Amino acid sequence: MTMSPSKTFAAMRSARPGLAVSLSLFALAVVILMAIFGPIVLGSGNGLNPLMRLKPPSALAWFGTDNLGRDVFVRTISGARNSVMVGLSTAVVVLLIGGTLGVLAGYFKWVDRVVMRLADGLMAIPGILLAIALVSVLGGGLVTIIIAISVPEIPRTARLMRSVVLSIRELPFITAAVSVGSSTPKILLRHVVPNAIGMLSVQATYVCAAAILSEAALSFLGVGTPPDVPSWGNVIASGKEYFRLAPWIIAFPGVILSIMVLSINIIGDRLRDRFDPRLAARKAS
Template sequence: MTDQSTPLAPRQRISPVSRVAEIVTSSPVVLIASIILLVVVLTALFAPWLVPHDPVRLTPSVRLKPPSETYWLGTDAYGRDLFSRILMGGRVSLVVGVAAAIFAVFFGLILGLFAGYIRWIDAVLMRMVDGLMAIPSILLAIAIVSLWGATIWTVLIAITIPEVPRVVRLVRSLVLSAREEPYVEAAIAAGSSTALIMRRHLVPNTIAPLIIQGTYICASAILTEAILSFLGAGINPSTPSWGNIMAEGRIYFQINPGIVLWPGLVVSVAILSINLLGDAVRDALDPRMAKRGIER
């Protein structure tokens, strides 16, 4: 008598990239947000070749001009083309956002690993983290820029420092949970070094949450840079950025509202697109969401 039973087909694992692509294409809102974000990034990358006018050239004879065929979004108080300045300003704002996310995730990961795995470091480090989180991020950023001067590096540091404690707490919570797993206890019993345990067993558990957190940090950094520049504590006013454009135009808002509205709209759309994409990545990397996809 032969066994007529059919063997079960192995369950195919869906890669995170495929899951993200599936969710992005299945949701019209996320798809539109992804396209908009791609356009913003590409225009910022190729801005030097796309701008129709010199974004820093002063032309007083055409100051505060309304939108026209020559100046698509009008000009500012110094006669500079607003469309060109918004394109070039995207380079600074996006670089600050991406760099702040990378630095915050990198340093937060290192500190969070040690805080979650080594007890005595946790007791000291987390008190410092609690102290930093008690200070409003905008006030801390303004204080740092005031002490060290307004350059792109000081603004980047001022934005990154308030974000690091949030990443540290996230990584610490993940490590505290993972270190109680049997495979970590087995690695400790086998005499594996601390560096090996962190690299092989703890870091992989933090990758997905850190990617999600990084998208939110990027959006928050872009907004913080705009706020700092709007308050006069950001990047040098001669450097085009979305915040600087709005800061210079607020005095002339009643004469030409577009000086503030257009860069503000670009900031809002970029941040919204990043947040929506971050939500899609969260859904793709969440095992519960992946399980629902398989059940469907």
């Protein structure tokens, strides 16, 4: 029983993305479980222990300890909750608002003029600066941070969706839908949006990953989650002055942050392929 070389190759090709996606889903599931149960099981990890300052990883403290003797492992696990919440909520908010605005701007010229000028204005301000300004106006808290991270992301997503829709609306099947009497809302919801969803799902993963990073950056800069609520950002921030002495403080949450972002991106790619029947067919054959 020998397989032809092309068959073997095809099998390998189809197996590989499967493995990467499985690993990503596994990593994502672990992080989400951490986010849900971590703080319940392990607490917030705020207990100070001056005797345990800056200890390297050991059986006692798996990821080592920070400058205040707090267990980095416990703080990383607990921090997942904030990061995941911020990432997912931001992705949902940005996709709903930015996606809708983008689709409308791509299809209706007059909406385009208004929305794109507003987007230009917002995009002229650096995202992190805008987020800092919003946090200082609205006050601290998780909801504020989600709003602050969403606002700079919305114009980017709106612009992307607009350009996708602009190219879709010129395709002959849209003309065909008009000529068989489909209404504009039907064309938008049944033809335009489904054909843009691949792009949208990739963008969703990007926004989710970027939001987790932004939250980390805000916390790192001291305007995100307060220091007593651990998040990956403020754990990394707490380690920045001791990087040469105790690199584990930054390394472990940093690596987990990277794995999380990478996993989300891999899942995003897979989603795009799934949503596109042409790509799915190519894979199957």
